[in-house]
Amino acid sequence: MNFSIPISLNTSTWNLDWAGVTYLGAFGIGTIGTIDDSPGEIKGLGFELSGVPSANIALALDDAAVVQGTLVTIRTAILNAAFQVVDAPIEWEGRLDTMSIQEDGETCTISVTAESTAVDLLRGAPLTTSNADQQALYPGDRAFEYVVQQADKPVVWPSKDWFIFTAKR
Numbered sequence: 001m002n003f004s005i006p007i008s009l010n011t012s013t014w015n016l017d018w019a020g021v022t023y024l025g026a027f028g029i030g031t032i033g034t035i036d037d038s039p040g041e042i043k044g045l046g047f048e049l050s051g052v053p054s055a056n057i058a059l060a061l062d063d064a065a066v067v068q069g070t071l072v073t074i075r076t077a078i079l080n081a082a083f084q085v086v087d088a089p090i091e092w093e094g095r096l097d098t099m100s101i102q103e104d105g106e107t108c109t110i111s112v113t114a115e116s117t118a119v120d121l122l123r124g125a126p127l128t129t130s131n132a133d134q135q136a137l138y139p140g141d142r143a144f145e146y147v148v149q150q151a152d153k154p155v156v157w158p159s160k161d162w163f164i165f166t167a168k169r
Helices: 054-062 117-122 131-137 160-168
Strands: 016-018 021-025 030-032 045-053 071-075 085-087 090-103 107-116
Touching: 016 085, 045 071, 090 117, 107 117
Parallel strands: none
Antiparallel strands: 016 021, 030 045, 045 107, 071 090, 090 107
């Protein structure tokens, strides 16, 4: 999780080093929802950290304002026989959305939901292929200057006979 101080965890009981980052072993203190890659659906994900001492709840509340929009990357670590990380391809990427805290007096559970970055593909593009947008991006570029005048105009190509006749001359 890319907070101002990144948090890197893994679901084992030991620390894993990969690409200059140490992923702390966090087995048993938290869960990650199941990644569901259903065709045609973009689903979010849930994270839960349980058993947090109530005295530390202030730390979570202090960061509540920076939770929304924080980038989250989930990787699957591929280990060799010596339990060294060989590769860690990205399985899921998203942004944190909402955080909730449940407290029972001694410990608390912090839950966070995340939205997949794939939802960005569903949003419309703010720019069009118009001359005004092209000028805003690249002043002086005339690539789209005559697009409106050329819209819905038929393009007539000569028949193959014309090319044969012209070639024989």
